[in-house]
Amino acid sequence: MNSHLSGQCACGTVRYRCSSAPLAMLNCHCRDCQLSSGAPFASGVIVSSADLEVDGVPSNYSVRAGSGQQATRSFCAGCGTPLFTRSEANPQFTSIRFPTLVDASGFAPMLDIWTSSAQPWVCLDDKLPHFDQSPQQPD
Ligand SMILES: [Zn+2]
Ligand SMILES: [Zn+2]
DSSP states (O other), X not given: OOSSEEXXXXXXXXXXXXXXXXXXXXXXXXXXXXXXXXXXXXXXXXXXXXXXXXXXXXXXXEEEOTTSSEEEEEEOTTTOOEEEEEETTOTTEEEEEXXXXXXXXXXXXXXXXXXXXXXXXXXXXXXXXXXXSOSSOOO
């Protein structure tokens, strides 16, 4: 994938650019991702927060995620597009919602997480590792 990721919300009020390559790409099936995406799961591109430059001010909503950690979701107040998620446990990483990438052609999920709450009709790729919950141990 292009090492200079860029993207924006549907209306273009919030734009971003990341100067480093993604660290991981994954599908999250947790209830919170289902609710915030309006879809059976959310696909995210994990990047280094320090390399992410955001233009425009997204709105934030914080929830206690399934892991027990506080997760803050950023979205555009104008068009409602979900953009970023950051966990208080790992603020050095930001998950970018993949549909917001200008060029998402390089997106390929590497793992599925929170499959314990995956919808029963979602077809999981057997070639990818699946985690019932988050692969990161809560500390
Ligand atoms: Zn917008
Ligand atoms: Zn999730």
